[in-house]
Amino acid sequence: MPDDHHPHTEPPHANEPHTNEPRTGGPTRPESPHDAVFRGVVGRPEHAASLLRTVLPEALSARIDLDRLTQVSGSFVDARMKWRHADVLFTAPVDEREAYVYVLIEHQSRPDPLMAFRLLEYTVRIWRHHLNRHRNATRLPAVLPVVVAHNPNHPDRPWSAPTSLTDVLDLEPGTAEAMAPHLPRLEFLLDDLATVDVEALRGQPLTPEARLTLVVLRNASSDPHLKDDLQTFIEDLAAIVGRSGVNDSGEEGLLGLIMRYVLLVGQAPPEDYEALFTRIGPTAREAYMTSTADQYIQRGLEEGRVEGRVEGRGETLTRLLTQKFGPLPEHHQDRIQHASLDELDTWTDRILTAPTLNDVFR
Numbered sequence: 001m002p003d004d005h006h007p008h009t010e011p012p013h014a015n016e017p018h019t020n021e022p023r024t025g026g027p028t029r030p031e032s033p034h035d036a037v038f039r040g041v042v043g044r045p046e047h048a049a050s051l052l053r054t055v056l057p058e059a060l061s062a063r064i065d066l067d068r069l070t071q072v073s074g075s076f077v078d079a080r081m082k083w084r085h086a087d088v089l090f091t092a093p094v095d096e097r098e099a100y101v102y103v104l105i106e107h108q109s110r111p112d113p114l115m116a117f118r119l120l121e122y123t124v125r126i127w128r129h130h131l132n133r134h135r136n137a138t139r140l141p142a143v144l145p146v147v148v149a150h151n152p153n154h155p156d157r158p159w160s161a162p163t164s165l166t167d168v169l170d171l172e173p174g175t176a177e178a179m180a181p182h183l184p185r186l187e188f189l190l191d192d193l194a195t196v197d198v199e200a201l202r203g204q205p206l207t208p209e210a211r212l213t214l215v216v217l218r219n220a221s222s223d224p225h226l227k228d229d230l231q232t233f234i235e236d237l238a239a240i241v242g243r244s245g246v247n248d249s250g251e252e253g254l255l256g257l258i259m260r261y262v263l264l265v266g267q268a269p270p271e272d273y274e275a276l277f278t279r280i281g282p283t284a285r286e287a288y289m290t291s292t293a294d295q296y297i298q299r300g301l302e303e304g305r306v307e308g309r310v311e312g313r314g315e316t317l318t319r320l321l322t323q324k325f326g327p328l329p330e331h332h333q334d335r336i337q338h339a340s341l342d343e344l345d346t347w348t349d350r351i352l353t354a355p356t357l358n359d360v361f362r
Contacts, residue, residue, distance in 0.1 A: 022074025022089070022129060034107045034150060035086035037213055037261040041254055042103060042148075043088045045069035047210040052101065054204045055146060055191045064144075065093040069101065076122045076129075077104070084108050085118075089126065099142040100126055107150040109342075111161035116168050119145045120186050145188040152221040152265070158194040163187055193218045198229065208236035209254045216258060221265045227272050230262075234280065241284045259288060313344040320348070325357045332361060 042048050049066040056064070072089040075082075087104040102122065106112060123143045131137055149159045162168050164187040166176060176183075196218055201211050212233060219226055230237065240255045259277075263270045277288035314336050321328055328336075336344070347360050354360040 022076050033261050033264045038105045040257045041209050041213040047207045050207045050210045076125045101144045103146045105148040109153050111159045113161045116165040119188050147188050147190050149192045150217050155218050155222050159192045163190050208239040212236050212258050216262050220262050224267045238280050317348050
């Protein structure tokens with residue numbers, strides 16, 4: 001996404017239905033490749049547990065029984081934020097008391113400055129969901145928020161937004177301290193992929209599936225030499241070959257899911273990876289061949305969807321700009337016609353506050 005893309009901070013649309021229950025169905029935008037591989041891997045308790053062991057402070061990890069993580073179905077993210085957030089909720093005993101671990105991934109060229117506030121909203125929804133199922137409860141279970149920051153376009157750009165709700169409040173430091181006992185507090189744990197040393201992942205207590213997922217999320221969309229990087233993780237690839245394919249419930253194996261992500265968002269053509277997966281064995285090569293065919297189909301569908309969205313956003317932007325500033329000069333019409341979806345979103349966000357037409361396109 002372009003560097004000048006700012007996160008959406010507008011309030012929910014007045015007609016957007018509000019619910020205290022997680023969304024489990026109904027119309028939604030297509031899941032992004034980033035979301036699909038993240039939820040597909042980290043949505044499984046054994047892989048989520050291995051990731052959390054690398055993120056949680058040791059004193060906290062010792063109190064949470066990560067071996068008893070259980071996924072809660074559904075999503076607590078606003079429908080309008082699904083293009084940039086994906087979430088997974090688990091229950092886990094903490095000192096033998098029921099608690100929740102909420103893992104959210106954000107992929108955006110700039111971190112969300114209101115992420116702590118959004119997590120407070122999602123936490124309240126989780127509590128409401130809990131109370132709807134425990135009508136006689138007089139205490140709330142703890143909700144531990146964890147954010148995985150993923151910047152697919154600038155993988156080395158670290159997170160720079162607040163991780164604490166206190167730092168989001170518009171108060172002088174002294175006033176914030178004086179008011180602290182009377183203000184809501186939330187600080188989320190951050191796993192910033194921009195600060196991850198890929199080589200160091202080899203020594204962390206991650207499952208092979210979780211380790212490969214972090215590697216490809218961090219590097220696939222920006223590293224033209226990803227094939228060479230994956231060579232160093234060939235043992236992890238080989239370890240999950242036996243769990244590839246489709247299981248009895250029709251669920252895709254994680255090797256195929258990870259490979260499809262690499263082929264869809266990576267810079268190298270699919271055939272560049274054939275030797276790597278052939279080296280692992282016939283099962284891996286078969287999964288590679290299947291993923292390659294699916295990738296070409298998926299890429300065609302994605303290009304068609306993006307083209308349609310770009311055309312619609314461009315028409316909407318042109319109409320709004322004309323209403324506010326009058327007829328558009330030809331060079332601005334040309335910029336809109338050749339803009340990316342992210343640029344159109346950025347310019348549309350600026351319409352309400354920009355005093356001049358040039359300020360929209362700055």
